[in-house]
Amino acid sequence: MTTEVTxxxxxxxxxxxxxxxxxxxxxxxxxxxxxHASCSTFIxxxxxxxxxxxxxxxxxxxxxxxxxxxxxxxxxxxxxxGHGADTADCLSYQPQ
Numbered sequence: 001m002t003t004e005v006t007x008x009x010x011x012x013x014x015x016x017x018x019x020x021x022x023x024x025x026x027x028x029x030x031x032x033x034x035x036h037a038s039c040s041t042f043i044x045x046x047x048x049x050x051x052x053x054x055x056x057x058x059x060x061x062x063x064x065x066x067x068x069x070x071x072x073x074x075x076x077x078x079x080x081x082g083h084g085a086d087t088a089d090c091l092s093y094q095p096q
Contacts, residue, residue: 024050027059
């Protein structure tokens with residue numbers, strides 16, 4: 001079981017309310033469907049959200065088929081969020 005919290009090293013989704021030169025959400029959830037992982041924390045609104053500095057981590061990962069998923073936690077050192085099949089996807093996702 002992983003004992004480290006995975007950081008969000010990069011987010012290129014400019015339309016997300018949590019993205020201000022990086023993800024300012026305290027933690028994100030990776031969701032989606034089989035063979036596709038999306039950032040379930042993505043919010044497209046005019047409101048500015050998050051913390052005053054970049055500290056985002058992966059709080060939970062619902063993609064149990066991902067190579068890095070360990071007891072619903074991400075075991076990768078860091079993840080990248082960006083445009084993929086959806087507006088905000090976990091680009092570090094690797095199905096087993």
